[in-house]
Amino acid sequence: MQKEFKLPELGENIEAADIVNVLVKEGDFVKKDQGIVEIETDKATIEVPSSVEGKISKLFVKAGDRVKVGETIMVVEEETQETTKTTESVAEEKNKVESLSAKKEEKKTEEKPASKPAVSGEKKIVDFHLPELGENIESADVVNVLVKVGDVIQKDQGIIEIETDKATIEVPATVSGKVIEVLVKAGEKAKVGQTIIKVETGDVSETKIVETKESEIIQEQKSEETKPEFIKQPTTEVKGELPKLHPMEFVEQPPILKGAAPAAPSVRRIAREIGVDINKVPGTGPGGRITMDDVKAYSKKLHESRAEGIGIGIKAEALPDFSKFGKVKKVEMSNIRKKTAEHLSYAWATIPHVTQFDKADITNLEKTRKELSKIVEKSGAKLTVTGILVKVVVEALKKFPQFNSSIDMEKKEIIYKNYFNIGIAVDTEHGLIVPVIKDADKKSLTQISVDMNLLAEKARTKKIGLEELQGGCFTITNLGGIGGTYFTPIVNSPEVAILGVSRSSYEPVWNGYGTFEPRLMLPLSLSYDHRIIDGADAIRFLRFIVESLEQPLKMLL
Known part of the structure; x- marks a missing residue:
């Protein structure tokens, strides 16, 4: 099977x-x-x-x-007796058909020398035009041309296979004769009334004789050789063969509106569902045909242009020819890089960003972290400042719920979330990936550390599942392992805030008793969506994080 x-x-x-x-x-x-x-x-x-x-x-x-x-x-x-039997049966049927075809050819060969074609009427050149395909259907895409110059065709024989807005069908000939010119090819768009082929016509007796003999052969073999079941059977059972698509009859063609854009029914349905006028979508398919990707791209542009805060009508400047100045190398973006660029461009253009900066004295925290690391290491993970920040951020989100929300400007609604999933930005050779620690409020610091280690490893080895990248409420991005002091992280839409962490360093801090002491200071950068978060709320949120790192027991109050 x-x-x-x-x-x-x-x-x-x-x-x-x-x-x-x-x-x-x-x-x-x-x-x-x-x-x-x-x-x-x-x-x-x-x-x-x-x-x-x-x-x-x-x-x-x-x-x-x-x-x-x-x-x-x-x-x-799956190797079974039934499969073997079916395959053998199909092979037998194929042999029968080949035998039938051979008989037909023999009959044709026998009939040809019998007499030369007797022309009872004057030969003439006839143009075969693409006929009416249905009400208001003005053109169609040529999928396949079924004849070539020199072929002798019969009336009602399939000439071309076309795709309209509703179905893929064969167009039958309305004349008999010899094809002397083919004026279309696969991939082109043909209009109703357009000349498809030129045919030399005439009453050729040879053709009639052969046609009669073929009909007799087919009639003799019909009961056992050409059953409808046989046509369907091999297409579903033979290895590697795809099902043959039977075209819709002309009478089944449903009418469409005049001047409708060239797109499949499924594409039209999606366009209707998301509120896109299909006639305004530029097509990139063969002959200007509109694809699903075209509809999505057009819809995205519409949403971007309508979003609050975006600059409308900004024209992209053309890049200069850099090769005039020296050697260049062009490399196509990976999908991850493309999506990152698009997503962050959208976030930057639609979200009014503000970034708040502060420092946390983690001198005492660092001593405690090193002492507790041995316990966490027994679980196969490391206790890091980022892991501790996950727990701190969860408590901050509980205290300041506007940071655990998303904003819907179209409906003018704020969606508050009652779950706490924290995204951790991971730098990989494939690009920036943000795995999400689900239900961080229900996990211990040890479990969070284990999850972080596992997700980061999966991200770097391309083993991460897509469900592990979704559902985030708030993102933490830590560049401390590389360096730097402060930076302005871009909010990971549809979230409304992101915390940036830089490298900690010892600084002289006034102790209030007349001297400076060396303290380990951690720079923090909080970017937020000013549409829903005010500056006062932002600094309170950030101060809560700073004070919780400096005095962890505060979170228990």
Whole structure:
């Protein structure tokens, strides 16, 4: 029995991913949960495990392909007696068809020398035009051309395969004769009334004789050779073959509005659901056809232009030709880098940012951290300042709920969250990734440290799951391991605040008794959304964090 393995759901609003690497090949035997492909989404690079087990009979993807959610990755064959029998049956049916085709060819060969075509009427050149396809359908995309110059065609024979806004269909010929010119090719758009082919017509008796003989052969074999069941059977059972799509009849073509944009019904439906006028969307597909990605890109631009605080009508300046000044190297952005650039550009353009700075004296905290590290290390993790900050931030979010919210400017609503998921920015060779520690308020400091260590390792080795990157309430980004003093982190929309941590250092601090003491000071940078958070609230929030680091028992009060 054959089983299809399809690209599973990858997370909210993620509909496709790029294949970075294919980890198996045809003929391999795969087990459940074995890695099949390595994909790169807008969020991370991850391995996709198999949900089926068996021998790979067909592999449909390769590195560099873009695959949509639900698209078939491979077909796995479970070796059973029933499968073997079915395959043999299909092979027999194929042999029968080939035999029938051979008989047809023999008959054609026998009939041709019998007599030369007798032309009873004058030969003439006839233009075959694309006929009316349905009410208000003015054009269609040519998917495939089924004839070539020199072919002898019969009336009602399929000439081209076209795709309209509603279906993919074959267009039958309305004349018989010899094709002397083909005026369209696959990928082009053809208008109703446009000349498709030129045909030399005439009453050719040879054609009629052969047609009669072929009809007799087909009629003789019909009961056992051309059953409808046979047409369907091999397409569902033979390894690696895809089902044949039967085109919709002309009478089934539903009418569409005049002048409608070239887009599939599924694309039109999505456009309607998200409030996009499909006729205004520029198409990037063959012949200007509108794809799902075109609709999404257009919708995104609309939302960005309507968002509060964004500059409308800002024209991008063209880059100069840098090669005039020296050697250059162009490298295409990875999906993660593209998404990061788009997301942060959107956040910076739509959120009125303010950044508040402060320092925390962590001299005593650092001594305690080193003492407690031995306990945490027994669990296989390290106790870090970032881990401690997760617990501190959770308490701050409880005390200042406006920091644990999101803002909906279209509905003019504030969404307050009653859960506490903290994102930790991780620097990887693939780009910035933000894993999320879920339910941080319910976890001990040791468990948070273990989770942080595990998530960071997954992010760096491309093993992280998409669900581990979603649902954050507040983000912490720590650059202290690299250096620096202060910086202005960009709010990770739809969150409303982010805490930046820089490298701690010893500084002389006035002790109030006439001398300066060396104290270990930790620089903190709090960026926030000024639409919902006022400056006074921001400094109170930041001071709570500072005081909690300096006097941890304050959190218990």
